[in-house]
Every structure is written in C-alpha cells, then in structure tokens.
Amino acid sequence: xxxxxxxxxxxxxxxxxxxxxxxxxxxxxxxxxxxxxxxxxxxxxxxxxxxxxxxxxxxxxxxxxxxxxxxxxxxxxxxxxxxxxxxxxxxxxxxxxxxxxxxxxxxxxxxxxxxxxxxxxxxxxxxxxxxxxxxxxxxxxxxxxxxxxxxxxxxxxxxxxxxxxxxxxxxxxxxxxxxxxxxxxxxxxxxxxxxxxxxxxxxxxxxxxxxxxxxxxxxxxxxxxxxxxxxxxxxxxxxxxxxxxxxxxxxxxxxxxxxxxxxxxxxxxxxxxxxxxxxxxxxxxxxxxxxxxxxxxxxxxxxxxxxxxxxxxxxxxxxxxxxxxxx
Amino acid sequence: xxxxxxxxxxxxxxxxxxxxxxxxxxxxxxxxxxxxxxxxxxxxxxxxxxxxxxxxxxxxxxxxxxxxxxxxxxxxxxxxxxxxxxxxxxxxxxxxxxxxxxxxxxxxxxxxxxxxxxxxxxxxxxxxxxxxxxxxxxxxxxxxxxxxxxxxxxxxxxxxxxxxxxxxxxxxxxxxxxxxxxxxxxxxxxxxxxxxxxxxxxxxxxxxxxxxxxxxxxxxxxxxxxxxxxxxxxxxxxxxxxxxxxxxxxxxxxxxxxxxxxxxxxxxxxxxxxxxxxxxxxxxxxxxxxxxxxxxxxxxxxxxxxxxxxxxxxxxxxxxxxxxxxxxxxxxxxxxxxxxxxxxxxxxxxxxxxxxxxxxxxxxxxxxxxxxxx
Numbered sequence: 001x002x003x004x005x006x007x008x009x010x011x012x013x014x015x016x017x018x019x020x021x022x023x024x025x026x027x028x029x030x031x032x033x034x035x036x037x038x039x040x041x042x043x044x045x046x047x048x049x050x051x052x053x054x055x056x057x058x059x060x061x062x063x064x065x066x067x068x069x070x071x072x073x074x075x076x077x078x079x080x081x082x083x084x085x086x087x088x089x090x091x092x093x094x095x096x097x098x099x100x101x102x103x104x105x106x107x108x109x110x111x112x113x114x115x116x117x118x119x120x121x122x123x124x125x126x127x128x129x130x131x132x133x134x135x136x137x138x139x140x141x142x143x144x145x146x147x148x149x150x151x152x153x154x155x156x157x158x159x160x161x162x163x164x165x166x167x168x169x170x171x172x173x174x175x176x177x178x179x180x181x182x183x184x185x186x187x188x189x190x191x192x193x194x195x196x197x198x199x200x201x202x203x204x205x206x207x208x209x210x211x212x213x214x215x216x217x218x219x220x221x222x223x224x225x226x227x228x229x230x231x232x233x234x235x236x237x238x239x240x241x242x243x244x245x246x247x248x249x250x251x252x253x254x255x256x257x258x259x260x261x262x263x264x265x266x267x268x269x270x271x272x273x274x275x276x277x278x279x280x281x282x283x284x285x286x287x288x289x290x291x292x293x294x295x296x297x298x299x300x301x302x303x304x305x306x307x308x309x310x311x312x313x314x315x316x317x318x319x320x321x322x323x324x325x326x327x
Numbered sequence: 328x329x330x331x332x333x334x335x336x337x338x339x340x341x342x343x344x345x346x347x348x349x350x351x352x353x354x355x356x357x358x359x360x361x362x363x364x365x366x367x368x369x370x371x372x373x374x375x376x377x378x379x380x381x382x383x384x385x386x387x388x389x390x391x392x393x394x395x396x397x398x399x400x401x402x403x404x405x406x407x408x409x410x411x412x413x414x415x416x417x418x419x420x421x422x423x424x425x426x427x428x429x430x431x432x433x434x435x436x437x438x439x440x441x442x443x444x445x446x447x448x449x450x451x452x453x454x455x456x457x458x459x460x461x462x463x464x465x466x467x468x469x470x471x472x473x474x475x476x477x478x479x480x481x482x483x484x485x486x487x488x489x490x491x492x493x494x495x496x497x498x499x500x501x502x503x504x505x506x507x508x509x510x511x512x513x514x515x516x517x518x519x520x521x522x523x524x525x526x527x528x529x530x531x532x533x534x535x536x537x538x539x540x541x542x543x544x545x546x547x548x549x550x551x552x553x554x555x556x557x558x559x560x561x562x563x564x565x566x567x568x569x570x571x572x573x574x575x576x577x578x579x580x581x582x583x584x585x586x587x588x589x590x591x592x593x594x595x596x597x598x599x600x601x602x603x604x605x606x607x608x609x610x611x612x613x614x615x616x617x618x619x620x621x622x623x624x625x626x627x628x629x630x631x632x633x634x635x636x637x638x639x640x641x642x643x644x645x646x647x648x649x650x651x652x653x654x655x656x657x658x659x660x661x662x663x664x665x666x667x668x669x670x671x672x673x674x675x676x677x678x679x680x681x682x683x684x685x686x687x688x689x690x691x692x693x694x695x696x697x698x699x700x701x
Contacts, residue, residue, distance in 0.1 A: 028480075054480055060518055065469060065511035072473020075458075076481070096508075099463045100470070103446075107459055110671035111450040144672050144680075168674045196678075243678040 003188040010043050010180040012154035013119075015188075016161035017044065017081065021051055024079060027165055029056045030066055031083030031119075040085055041121055041180055063093035070116050071101055079115045079165060087122040088131025094139075101170045102145030113168040117161075122150075123214050123264045124311050125178025127304040134301050135213075135265035140172050141242050141274070148241040149195060150174035152216035154184040156239065159192035167195065174241075176213035196240040198248040204234035207321050208252040210275065211262040212238040215312065219262060222317040231321060241271055249275070250283050257288035258324040262312050267295030289327035292320045329615075330591060331545060335571055336561040340619045342627025344566075356570035362632070368409065368565050369629055370642050372401035372622050375425040377646035378434055379596070381653050382441075386600045390657050391441045397422045399563075399595030402621025403528050405429065406568025407590070410576055411496055412489070413455065416478075418471035418497040421460040422528075426498065430455030434649075435656045444663045465506035468525070471497035472512045475521035475585075484522040485582030494580035495523045496572075502533025504549065505541045513553040516585040524575050525550065525587040528562060530594035531616075535607040547589035555585050562590025563621040566628075593619070665691065 007015070021027045029044055035058035038045030048056035059066050063084060070080035084090045090097075097118065104114050124133040140146050147169050151157040157175070164171040193199060201216065202223055209219040216237050223233040234252050238244070253259050259279055261272035276291035294312045302310050330336070336345050337353055344354070379396045386394035397404065400422065408426035411417060417430060428434055432455075436448035440460065451458045461467035475495040478484050483493045503509050504527065516523055529546055531538050542549070547559035558575070560567045568590060575586035593616035597604050604613075626639065669684040 060511075060514050062511045062514060064508055065515050068466065068469025068508060068511065069473030069476055069515050072470040072475070073477045073480075074473075075470065076474050076477025078477055078480070092507075095463065096466060096469065100461075100466050105674050106671045107447045108450070108671070109445065109447055109667075110674060111447075111452070113674045147673070147677070169677075245678075 001189060004185050005188065006183045007154050007186050008181045008183050009151070009154045009157045009176070010041055012158040012186050013043050013161050013175065014045060014047070015186070016158040018047060018050070020081075020162050020165040021047070021055060024165075026077060027055070027079045027081065028073065029081050029083065030059050030070055032059060032061050032066075032085050034058060034083050039083055041177060043119070043175075044083065063089060063091075064096050067093040067096035067101060067116075067118065071096065071104065071114065074114050074116050075112060081117040081119060081165060084118060084120045086132045087120055087134040087136055090120055090136065097140065097146070098143045102143045105169065106145060114170045115165070115168050116170045117164045117167075117173055118170070119161075119173045119175060121177035121180070122174045123176050123178050124301065124307045125214060127307065129304070130301070133304070133307060135263065135296065137172070137174050137241055138265055138270045141271060146170050146172055146242060147196070148172045148174065149239060150176065150213040150241065151239065152176060152179065152213055152237050155186045155190070156193075158186045158188070159190075160195060160239070163192055163195040174213060178214040179217065182217075196243050196245055198245040199237045199239055200234065200248055200252065201237050202233070202235040204232040204256065206232045206256055207258040207260065207324055208234045208236060208249075208256045209260050209262060209317065209321075210236045210238055210249060212241065212271075213264070215262045215264065218312065218314055218317060222314045222321070225314065225318060226321055231325065233321065244275065244278075246278065246282065249279060253279055253283045254286045257286055259287075259291045260294060260317065260320045260324060261291065262294040262317055264296050264311055266298045267293045268298045270295060289324040292324055294320045330561060331559065333545070333547070333559050334561050334591060335558060335567050336564050337566040337570060338564045338624060338628055340563075340624050342624040342631065344628070353567065353570035353574065356573050357566050360569075364409070365629060365632070366634070366638065368405055368569070369622075369625055370645065371405045371408075371425055371429060372565065372625065373642050374646045374649050375401050375405070375428060376622065377650045378424065378653060381650035382438060383596070383600060385438070385654065385657050386441070391438065392443050393441050394600040395422050395441065396596040396599075397424045399616065399620065400528055400530055400592045401425050402565040402625070403562035403568050403590040403592045406565040407496070407526050407572040407588075410569050410572035412494075412576070414491060414493045415576065416451075416456040416458065416471075416474055416493070416495045418458045418467045418474070418495065419460055420464075420467065420498050420500055420503065421462055422500070423498050427454075427457055430457035432457055434653060435660070438653065438657050439660055442657070442660060444660055465499055465503040465508040465512075468497050468499055468503070468509050468512035469515070471495050472515045472521055472523060475516070475523040476519050478522055479519065484580050487581065489577055489580065492580040493522065494576045495521070496526055496576060497523065498526050498528060500533065501527065501529040501531065501538040501541055501546065502536070504546055513550055513555060517554045520584040522579045522582070523585045524572065524579050525555075525585065526572065527587070527589045528592055529589055530592050532594055532598065532604070532608065534598040534602060545589070547587065550587035555587050557587040557589065559589045559591060562592030563619050563624070565621055565625055595620070
C-alpha cells in the first residue's frame with residue numbers, strides 16, 4: 001500500500017516533526033514564535049495545539065539561551081529540536097553550538113550523548129533583508145562533533161528530519177527556505193535513505209554537477225538545458241555535509257572525469273573547496289579537468305535586489321560546464 | 328565590595344555565632360546539624376586547602392599544565408555543597424574542588440583534567456550528579472537551567488517531598504555575571520520557573536579585573552530585575568553558606584521557582600598558576616580578606632563547642648595523607664592512548680573520524696617499523 005502525497009517541503013518537515021513526536025515522547029520542539037504562530041515559516045504549524053506547550057516550547061528571544069537550555073534538556077534525557085528563525089540569527093548561539101553542544105560527548109568521553117537537532121532555514125531566493133538569506137553551513141562543518149545535513153526535496157525533508165531526531169549526535173538541519181513552498185511527492189509508506197548519503201538524482205556521462213539544498217533545482221534545470229545542447233550531465237544531491245559520503249561522488253567522477261560543485265555559500269574556505277580538494281586527492285587520474293566551484297561571491301550577501309546576480313544560477317552553472325568541457 | 332547591611336552572616340570572623348533578626352531565620356538549620364556534620368565541614372575545608380597547596384606544587388614541578396586554586400573559597404563551597412541533597416544536580420564552573428569532593432569526585436580526576444590527559448574526568452551519573460567543569464565562562468549556566476526545565480517536565484520537583492524532589496544548583500563567578508549566557512540563564516529560569524539555585528561566588532577578581540568593573544551595584548540585586556529573589560551571604564562563613572543554600576534549594580525544589588545567592592568570598596591565591604596577583608591587587612586588600620578566612624573562624628567556633636587538639640591534629644594528618652596520596656597518584660597517571668583523539672567525538676561512527684584514526688594508526692605503525700629497522 002503506497003501512501004504518496006504531494007506537499008511543499010515546509011509541510012513535509014511539519015509532518016516529519018509530528019511523526020517524530022508521536023514516536024518518542026522525549027522529542028521537544030523549542031524556538032521563537034513556534035507555538036501559536038507556527039514559526040515565521042509555519043513549519044511547526046498546529047503542533048503546539050496537538051502536543052501542548054510543554055512539548056512545543058515558545059522560548060524567550062535568545063539563541064544562546066535556546067541552544068544552551070536544549071543542551072541541559074538533552075543531558076536530562078530529552079531530544080530537543082531547536083528552530084533558529086533565520087540563518088543569520090544563529091550567531092548568538094554559535095558559542096553554545098561549537099564549544100558546548102559539539103564538544104560535550106567528547107568531553108564526557110562518550111558517557112553522555114547529545115541528541116539535539118538545530119533546524120536552520122537558510123539560503124536566498126526570498127528577497128529578504130540583511131541576515132535573512134545566508135548560507136553559513138561551512139562555519140559549522142569546520143567544527144568536529146556536529147553532523148550537518150540539508151534536504152532538497154519534500155520526501156527527503158520528511159525522512160531526514162526524522163533521522164536527524166533519531167541521531168544520538170547533534171545534527172544541524174539546514175532547510176532551503178527558497179524551496180519551502182514548491183510541492184513534491186512524499187512517500188509516507190516508503191523508507192529513508194541513510195541520513196549521511198549522497199544521492200545520484202540524474203545520470204549522465206560527461207560532467208558531474210554536485211550541490212545541496214536549493215542548488216538542486218538549479219542543477220537539474222542546467223542539466224536539462226545541457227542535454228538539449230548535447231551534453232550528458234550527471235547530477236548528485238550531496239544531502240550530507242558532515243560527514244560527506246564520497247563513494248558516489250568518486251564513482252561519478254570516475255565515469256565523467258569532470259566535477260562542478262555548486263553552492264549558494266561563498267566559495268572561499270567552503271564545502272565546495274573541501275570537496276574539490278578531496279576529489280583531487282582521491283580521483284586525480286580520473287579527472288579530465290580541474291574541479292570547478294560555482295558559488296556565492298566572497299562578499300556579504302547583497303541587498304535583495306541584487307540577489308539573483310549574487311546567487312549561482314543556471315547560466316553560471318552552464319558557463320562552468322563549458323569551462324570544464326574545454327579541457 | 329565588602330559586606331553590606333544585607334549580608335547574611337551566622338558566624339563572624341572572630342568565630343562567634345551572630346544573633347540578630349537576619350540570622351534568626353537560619354540558625355535553626357545549624358542547630359539541626361550533628362557534631363559529626365560540623366566536624367566534617369572543618370575536615371572538608373582543611374583537606375581541600377591542603378589538596379590545593381599540593382596541586383599548586385605539582386604544577387610548579389611540571390606535573391600539570393595549569394592549576395586553578397580555590398584557596399579562600401572553601402567556606403562558600405563546603406557549606407553550599409553540603410546543603411545540596413543527594414538527588415540534586417550540581418553544575419560547577421571550574422574552581423569548585425570542595426564541592427566536587429563532597430559529591431564524590433575522586434580528586435585525582437581533577438588533576439587529570441589539568442594535567443592534560445582528559446577534557447572531562449568523571450561521569451556525573453557516578454559522582455553525585457556533579458557535572459563536568461566548563462571552561463567557557465558562564466556557558467554552563469544555561470545547561471543547568473535547561474536541565475532544571477527537564478526536571479520540571481519530568482514532574483520530579485514540587486511534589487512536597489524534600490527527600491525526592493530534585494533541584495539544580497549552578498556555580499559561577501563574578502566575572503561570569505557579565506557574560507550574556509548568565510543573563511539568558513536568568514531569563515529562561517524565570518520564564519519557566521525552574522527548580523534551581525544560582526550560586527555566585529563573588530571572589531572579587533576575574534583574573535585581574537575587579538568586580539567593581541563587572542558591576543556598579545551589588546550582584547545579589549541583579550536577579551531582582553529578572554524576577555528572581557537574590558540574597559547576599561558572607562561566603563567565608565561556612566554556616567551561612569550551608570543554611571542559606573539549604574533553605575533556598577528547598578524552596579526551589581518545592582515549586583517556588585529559582586533563587587540566587589551571592590556569596591562574598593575572596594580568591595586568596597592567583598586566578599590560576601599562570602597568574603601573578605601582585606601585579607594588580609593591593610596587599611592591604613589581601614590582608615583584609617585573610618583576616619576573614621573561613622577556616623580559622625570555624626576552628627574557633629568548634630573549639631568553643633568543645634573540640635580538642637586531638638580532632639584538629641587528626642584532620643591535619645588526614646590532609647597530609649590526602650596530599651601525599653594525590654602526589655603519588657599524580658606521578659602514576661599514564662598518558663592517554665592516541666585513539667582518544669577520535670573515539671568519542673561522535674557517539675555513532677563518523678567517516679572522517681574512522682578514516683583519520685585508521686590513517687594515524689597506519690602512519691604510527693610505519694614509523695615504528697622504520698625505527699626498528701634503523
């Protein structure tokens with residue numbers, strides 16, 4: 001019996017949170033405006049009404065307070081899921097995430113676990129003001145002790161949020177807010193792929209495109225156009241940033257010989273840089289061209305009227321495809 | 328900042344009980360203590376101080392990277408540490424050696440932390456719910472508050488049974504009060520009415536910066552702005568520390584919300600072994616506080632109750648034996664295995680840790696082979 005529904009990604013996360021709360025009474029949601037309002041993106045809509053104010057906790061407006069108290073709750077045996085309202089507002093909680101949440105299992109030499117999920121709506125495409133469109137995932141990927149994932153489809157969002165909550169380690173769950181509202185199928189009767197796995201979403205033979213979150217729709221569109229122009233492009237959804245599942249990436253590069261890593265985040269010292277370095281180390285003899293990065297510029301995220309120029313788009317991806325093929 | 332009219336004191340620096348309106352509320356807590364419990368207050372203070380001296384010497388002899396002495400603060404720590412009930416959870420900063428010992432931490436584990444063989448040292452579940460030291464100032468205040476939120480969610484507080492209702496106590500210092508986390512902990516504690524006592528040891532110095540730079544008002548007044556009652560005690564009076572903490576913890580565990588205690592004490596030694604207090608503080612100030620040392624006044628009090636030289640000599644011998652034992656065991660602490668770099672970064676396998684651990688093992692074994700050939 002298949003149960004497939006078409007939902008926006010935001011609603012898929014809502015459904016995943018609800019299922020996790022039904023499955024385990026220790027799962028709590030915490031954050032600003034997540035109660036009666038349902039969060040500024042309505043991802044938690046209806047959950048406080050269903051589960052009560054002790055399990056869907058509207059917190060004071062303090063990110064360090066949210067993360068820090070979530071840590072204490074996790075020590076007590078709870079599994080808090082924290083909502084950070086916008087990417088650029090996570091930094092008041094940065095200390096608690098990087099020096100405490102990420103380190104506590106190690107500090108305790110494995111005697112305690114830190115099953116805390118931090119949900120972060122991230123990325124551009126919504127025309128918002130400063131601090132509302134950033135992609136800070138690399139800042140966290142540099143910190144040992146954190147797991148970092150980002151879904152690109154409603155189906156993945158539904159399953160991955162549940163896997164993140166089931167993890168006994170802290171998970172940063174980056175939600176591509178530019179993709180919150182387009183609908184896609186969610187197979188409630190299906191099963192989840194491993195949380196930390198890269199997935200081949202389109203097969204091709206000449207160039208590999210790799211990205212995560214909102215980049216996937218851009219990469220798939222670019223692949224369509226490239227195909228019309230006669231170039232066979234393979235597209236991979238990274239899904240997990242820490243750890244990175246390299247086997248499918250290396251297998252693809254061994255087939256195509258060309259890799260382009262795309263991300264909204266600035267390219268300097270980024271996830272794309274890390275993948276480029278590792279693929280160069282591990283698949284040097286398979287490469288027909290250098291690994292190329294298509295990224296946000298290394299400048300602050302610009303005012304919204306410039307965001308379509310700042311963010312990597314289909315044309316910039318295709319330009320990189322041309323450059324790769326020129327070798 | 329010295330004592331004020333609001334400072335609660337049960338035992339004055341001369342070693343006499345204080346009888347006034349303020350102390351009347353707390354003296355019954357002292358009257359309920361047995362002679363053996365009072366003797367134990369003294370024993371814990373003296374042994375901890377001797378431990379601190381030994382650890383300081385071991386650090387100077389290269390056996391530890393750093394030492395963090397608590398000398399001068401034993402009264403605040405022993406009194407409050409004893410006030411906690413067995414079911415309570417304690418979140419220390421990093422100088423609460425006496426509380427650690429009272430709750431059951433093997434003090435060699437504190438040495439290990441500062442020797443550099445561990446970042447932690449003990450399992451809180453096995454040592455009286457005494458959590459790990461936290462070195463990022465005030466970060467742990469939020470953990471304590473979150474934990475206390477969990478106690479409430481569990482329904483393990485406020486039932487009216489003092490022997491099972493749980494409370495949480497968090498230690499922090501005057502420097503910590505300036506950190507945002509400490510204020511956020513007060514906000515969350517007030518919002519969710521946590522069963523929690525904030526125990527501030529105002530030892531007057533955040534390394535070299537005096538408390539007067541941290542706050543223009545007495546710190547016990549600060550929580551009132553958050554809707555949390557605050558009191559100030561003579562932190563060098565072990566009896567006041569015990570009685571006031573006992574009362575406040577029991578109020579917190581009984582469902583009346585968080586409490587805040589400012590214990591006025593003094594860091595007689597340096598901030599750490601890397602510090603030189605003569606560069607920033609006056610001898611006269613040190614002399615003032617040495618005259619208010621928690622240990623001599625309590626000894627005077629006990630002698631007034633009939634304790635004899637025999638008892639005090641026994642404690643001195645116990646302290647010497649304890650120090651000698653710490654010295655012997657410090658020299659025997661093995662270096663940690665290399666695998667400790669990777670083993671507990673995550674609780675479930677993470678490919679980077681797995682790969683790098685394997686790489687390092689192969690690298691080191693290759694070095695061993697080359698060394699053997701050479």
